[in-house]
Amino acid sequence: MLLADVAATSTALAATRSRLAKRALLVDLLRRTPPQDVPVVARYLAGELRQRRTGLGWRSLQTLPEPAAEPSLQVGDVDAAFARMAALAGPGSGTARAAEVAALFGAATAAEQQFLVRLVGGELRQGALDALLLDAVAEASGVPAEAVRRAAMLAGATEPVAQAALAAPDPDAALAALAAFTLEVGRAVRPMLAQSAPDVATALATVADVEQGTDAVVDAKLDGIRIQVHRSGDAVGVFTRSLDDITTRVPEIVEIVRDLPAQRLVLDGEALVVGEDGRPVPFQDTAARAASGDVEVAATQRLQPFFFDCLHLDGDDLLDRPLTDRLAALDGLLAAHPQLGVARVVTSDPETAQAHARAILAAGHEGVVVKAAASPYEAGRRGAAWVKVKPRHTLDLVVLAVERGSGRRQGLLSNIHLGARDGAGGFVMLGKTFKGMTDAMLTWQTRRFRELEVADDGWTVTVRPEQVVEIAFDGVQRSTRYPGGLALRFARVLRYRDDKSADEADTITRVRELASWG
Numbered sequence: 001m002l003l004a005d006v007a008a009t010s011t012a013l014a015a016t017r018s019r020l021a022k023r024a025l026l027v028d029l030l031r032r033t034p035p036q037d038v039p040v041v042a043r044y045l046a047g048e049l050r051q052r053r054t055g056l057g058w059r060s061l062q063t064l065p066e067p068a069a070e071p072s073l074q075v076g077d078v079d080a081a082f083a084r085m086a087a088l089a090g091p092g093s094g095t096a097r098a099a100e101v102a103a104l105f106g107a108a109t110a111a112e113q114q115f116l117v118r119l120v121g122g123e124l125r126q127g128a129l130d131a132l133l134l135d136a137v138a139e140a141s142g143v144p145a146e147a148v149r150r151a152a153m154l155a156g157a158t159e160p161v162a163q164a165a166l167a168a169p170d171p172d173a174a175l176a177a178l179a180a181f182t183l184e185v186g187r188a189v190r191p192m193l194a195q196s197a198p199d200v201a202t203a204l205a206t207v208a209d210v211e212q213g214t215d216a217v218v219d220a221k222l223d224g225i226r227i228q229v230h231r232s233g234d235a236v237g238v239f240t241r242s243l244d245d246i247t248t249r250v251p252e253i254v255e256i257v258r259d260l261p262a263q264r265l266v267l268d269g270e271a272l273v274v275g276e277d278g279r280p281v282p283f284q285d286t287a288a289r290a291a292s293g294d295v296e297v298a299a300t301q302r303l304q305p306f307f308f309d310c311l312h313l314d315g316d317d318l319l320d321r322p323l324t325d326r327l328a329a330l331d332g333l334l335a336a337h338p339q340l341g342v343a344r345v346v347t348s349d350p351e352t353a354q355a356h357a358r359a360i361l362a363a364g365h366e367g368v369v370v371k372a373a374a375s376p377y378e379a380g381r382r383g384a385a386w387v388k389v390k391p392r393h394t395l396d397l398v399v400l401a402v403e404r405g406s407g408r409r410q411g412l413l414s415n416i417h418l419g420a421r422d423g424a425g426g427f428v429m430l431g432k433t434f435k436g437m438t439d440a441m442l443t444w445q446t447r448r449f450r451e452l453e454v455a456d457d458g459w460t461v462t463v464r465p466e467q468v469v470e471i472a473f474d475g476v477q478r479s480t481r482y483p484g485g486l487a488l489r490f491a492r493v494l495r496y497r498d499d500k501s502a503d504e505a506d507t508i509t510r511v512r513e514l515a516s517w518g
Contacts, residue, residue: 001037003078003108004071005029006044007115013045014407017439019132026136035167039159040079045133046158049119050079051086055097056120065106067113078104078116118406130158137162142171143178151181153190153379156243183317185232185264188239190379192268192309194369194386200357201350203370203387208348215373217323218353219308220343221388223283223366223475224272225290227305229257231265240290249293252302256340262333264314268377269307269342279364282477283489307334308342311377322374346373357389366390366474392472393514395420395488395506396497398427399467402449403460405434405442413446413461418471418491420484420508427465428484428508436472436492445496468497468505476515484508486515 009029013022026045033041043050081104085097105113134152138145143165151161161181168174183189197203200218208216226241227250236254238247247254253271272286280286281301289301310330311319318326324346334341343363345356357368367390375385397418405414415434419427437445452463471491479487486508 001033001041001075002071003073003075003112003115005032006041006075007112010045010115011111014410017408022132023136023139026133027140030136030140030162030166033166035163037075038163038166040075042133042137042159042162044075044119046130047119047122049082051082054082054085054120055088055093056085056101060098060101061105061117061120064113064117065102067105067110068107069109071109071112073104073107073112133158133162137165141165141168141174143174147175147178151178154181154183156188156190183266183312183319185266185312186230186235186237188228188230188237188243188245189266189311190243191226191228191241192377192379192386194388195384197370197387197389198392200354200368200370200389203368203389204348204350204353206384206387207370207372207375215346215348216353217327217371217373218345218347218356219369219371220306220360220363220365221367221369221390222270222272222306222342223280224270224286224303224306227253227269227271229253229265229267229269229305229307231257231260231262233263234258246290249290250303253305256305256337260333260337262314264312265310265333266312267307267330267333268309268311269305271303271305273301274304283475305340306342307340308344309377319377319379321376323371323376324373326377361391390474393475394470394472394494395511395514396468396500396504397430397471398465398502398505399449399463399469400427400429400465401460401462402445403432409434409442412442413449414442416445416469416493417460418469418488419465419505420511421503421505422484422508428486429482430484430511431479431482431487431491433471433488433491433493435490436494441493441496448496466502468500468502470494470497476511484511486511 006029009025012025016022029041030038040050081100085100088097105116108116134148135145138148148161148165152158155161161178164177164180165174168177197206204216208214228239230237236247236257237245238250238253239245250271271290273281273289275281285301286303289303307330310326310333311317313329313333318329330341343360345352347353353370360368367388369386369388372385378385397420399416400419401417402413403415405412414437415432417432418430420430422428448467449461449463452466453461454464455462471488472494473488473492474490476486477489478485481487
């Protein structure tokens with residue numbers, strides 16, 4: 001398939017908000033894609049290269065050769081070129097990589113060059129989310145969407161599932177190909193995700209029939225890294241939420257899993273570093289430990305796993321069993337290791353659930369996850385069976401600058417730089433966000449920030465620090481990126497505050513008070 005076809009579909013996806021229109025575009029492209037190209041096309045539609053590291057960055061793509069007049073690049077050849085770049089290392093690799101870039105981009109049209117630059121830079125935000133792509137695969141192959149989603153859950157990836165379904169000659173053959181994807185100990189499956197609710201009572205009402213006394217499971221929500229552990233004999237694998245294999249970096253978790261009384265298992269949980277007082281350390285410390293394979297670091301900052309679900313135990317697949325059955329299997333497994341379990345209550349009483357949530361927060365954790373007691377494990381979907389509740393923090397901050405948008409936000413000012421008052425008449429930057437902005441808000445802020453503009457370097461527009469914005473966020477963490485040493489986690493816009501002036505915005509002192517570590 002020509003890369004030009006993928007680039008054209010990407011542009012069309014970015015230009016529409018309609019999910020039906022997006023799906024129709026995806027179905028059309030997938031039906032035209034040769035089976036051997038499906039894995040590459042699927043990954044590109046998701047806005048990613050198949051290669052994790054290519055050695056390319058924005059700087060290396062600032063100067064490109066003249067574009068080709070006509071499209072000729074095949075997606076398979078493009079993927080092969082990036083694979084060659086990813087394999088380069090050592091002396092002479094820079095020169096070889098530059099030659100590969102010149103050859104690839106020199107064969108690309110102007111539209112293809114723009115597509116590739118954004119693909120390499122991770123800026124290809126076109127709204128073709130994975131769930132939508134899976135629905136498109138189902139429609140294109142004539143099978144139920146549930147069959148495609150389940151296969152993708154068990155395969156841990158969309159590409160092989162899409163290829164299997166679309167290569168089949170008819171829907172019956174496609175269903176048979178999808179049924180071949182089963183739970184394999186040692187191969188990570190996509191994790192089950194949770195919706196959000198503003199409070200425990202709302203979450204409980206979502207997953208349980210309170211009037212009928214139907215119970216829900218209320219788990220502690222820990223602020224660590226999501227892990228999935230697999231064991232087959234002495235072989236142990238540890239995977240992250242994104243299914244990255246981090247086994248070699250977490251020897252302490254491998255040791256703990258090998259000590260469990262089972263030969264084959266798949267467990268879902270969280271891992272975090274716990275201080276001497278039993279409370280979790282700041283999230284970025286846990287993340288830094290998980291990212292490091294240094295033996296000395298592992299010896300002093302040990303990751304503690306906490307498990308909350310059991311997907312397989314000694315030959316018994318539990319994915320389709322009720323949560324209560326899976327928890328019974330987990331409790332039996334952890335009978336001699338209760339410290340590895342997640343604190344929970346099983347209740348239909350809102351007051352009992354709320355009391356548990358208060359205790360979890362007092363222990364320094366993030367919140368709770370309320371789960372339907374009879375629910376199966378439906379990976380990769382934010383279904384109503386799991387609902388998370390976290391206290392929402394808000395701050396009134398000042399916009400210091402704003403960046404140009406890309407993709408669907410092309411031509412608009414999007415990503416805002418957030419500042420808190422420093423107490424001396426200035427402002428301390430705490431991060432950036434483009435989350436939570438409606439179309440109307442984007443249009444308004446583009447006009448507003450042009451009115452406040454003091455400088456424009458072609459990407460970032462610096463503005464007079466006058467506009468106050470109310471920001472919701474999940475927490476505060478240390479940061480070396482910003483001069484105040486702090487950054488907001490998962491910041492998103494709630495509303496602009498025209499009723500407040502900049503000198504009424506929150507201070508950096510207030511932000512420090514919100515930091516859980518002091």
